[in-house]
Structures are given as structure tokens and as C-alpha cells.
Amino acid sequence: MFTGIIEEIGAMRRISRQGQAMVLSIGAKRILEDVHLGDSIAVNGVCLTVIAFDSDSITVDVMPETFRRTNLRKLAVGEPVNLERAMSAQGRFGGHIVQGHVDTTGTIRSRIPEENAVVYTVEPADPAALKYVIPHGSITIDGISLTVVQVTDSSLTVSIIPHTLAQTVLKWKQPGDEVNLECDVLGKYIEKLLLSRQPGESAAPTGRLTASFLAEHGFM
Known part of the structure; x- marks a missing residue:
């Protein structure tokens, strides 16, 4: 999970592409302070996993679904990108709940x-x-x-x-x-709750909530 508070601007170092799969190498500094393999890093708001790193860069995979859904497919070498580490339990929640899952x-x-x-x-x-x-x-x-x-x-x-x-x-x-x-x-979760029901359950009233609906779904 992220907060949407950008920690630094990184720079694209290398881009390896095969079809709709990519491997990105990104120059960075601050986010490398406590980086580990498998860490989540948001790159332009996209949650990616660190597969390698050195003293001044990280390397991440981009799968086809991410390629199709985000602007990462248009990145070029030298282009700047927003970087944020996943939120630590001791961190301040300065932004809002950000998953790194682009809609x-x-x-x-x-x-x-x-x-x-x-x-x-x-x-x-x-x-x-x-x-x-x-x-x-x-x-x-x-x-x-x-x-x-x-x-x-x-x-x-x-x-x-x-x-x-x-x-x-x-x-x-x-x-x-x-x-x-x-x-x-x-x-998104509120919409899912309101539109979903199991066989035998009452449907949520269109456009409004009632006490009976909230009680049926455990909110009262």
C-alpha cells in the first residue's frame, strides 16, 4: 500500500521489451536506502516488484496486463518517473489509500x-x-x-x-x-457491496441505503 506522496523522481536507465512484457532499470537514490528484493515500488503510480538493485538503480518487471493498462508502455530511456516506496507501519499517512493498481x-x-x-x-x-x-x-x-x-x-x-x-x-x-x-x-468496495448479493438476499435499494439493508450485511 502507498500514500501517494512522491519520494523522489527517478530516471529511466534501460528498457528491455519483448512483446508486451518489459524489464525496466530506473536510476534512484532515496528509495535505495532500505531496498530489498521483492519490495514494492510505485513507478508513476504502478505497483512493481524489485527484482534486482545496485548502488544507484532498481530493476522491475512489467507484465502484459500492466503494459496494456498503464502509461509505462510509452516510457523512453532518460524519461523521469515518480517513485514511492510502500508505506511502513511507522510512517505518516500524508495522502490517501493508494494501491498502485491503475484503473x-x-x-x-x-x-x-x-x-x-x-x-x-x-x-x-x-x-x-x-x-x-x-x-x-x-x-x-x-x-x-x-x-x-x-x-x-x-x-x-x-x-x-x-x-x-x-x-x-x-x-x-x-x-x-x-x-x-x-x-x-x-x-469501489462500496459499489461492490451494494451491487452484489447471494441467492435469497435482498437487493440494495436503488440510490439509497436503508437500516434493514445495513443490518442484513452486518453494519448494525
């Missing part, structure tokens, strides 16, 4: 300065993901925990403070660029 990619449609901030509008490749996005809720963009400003039927908007812009790859992102999106996992 869909999105395309930046606009980047507009607003006084000390920069406002990004992003259009998801899969518009269905927007049902999990609410104004002032959480969204992960390329691994960065951000607060949603607005949501429409086809896009979402976030406002980036100077510190976040300076410390992440968003400072290089422009309209037309592709980013990874992970929606708040809480909404």
Missing part, C-alpha cells in the same frame, strides 16, 4: 496557471472511472495523491500547489500527455 489512463486536456497553482483537466480513457470520482475527494495521478476540484461527465480537474509541481513529473506534463489514474478504492 485507467487519462489524457491531459488543459494546463492553466491560477495564481500560485496550476489547474489540470484530465479526460479518462475509460469514462466509467469517473463514477468513483467526487469533488474534493481523492484521485491518484501518476502516483500523486491529489484532491479533485471538479468532475464532469467526461473529465476531472485538479489544482496543483508549487511544491507538488516541483517534486513530481507533473512539472513536465503538457496537454496531450497520458497519465495513470487510480480512483479512491473505498468507492
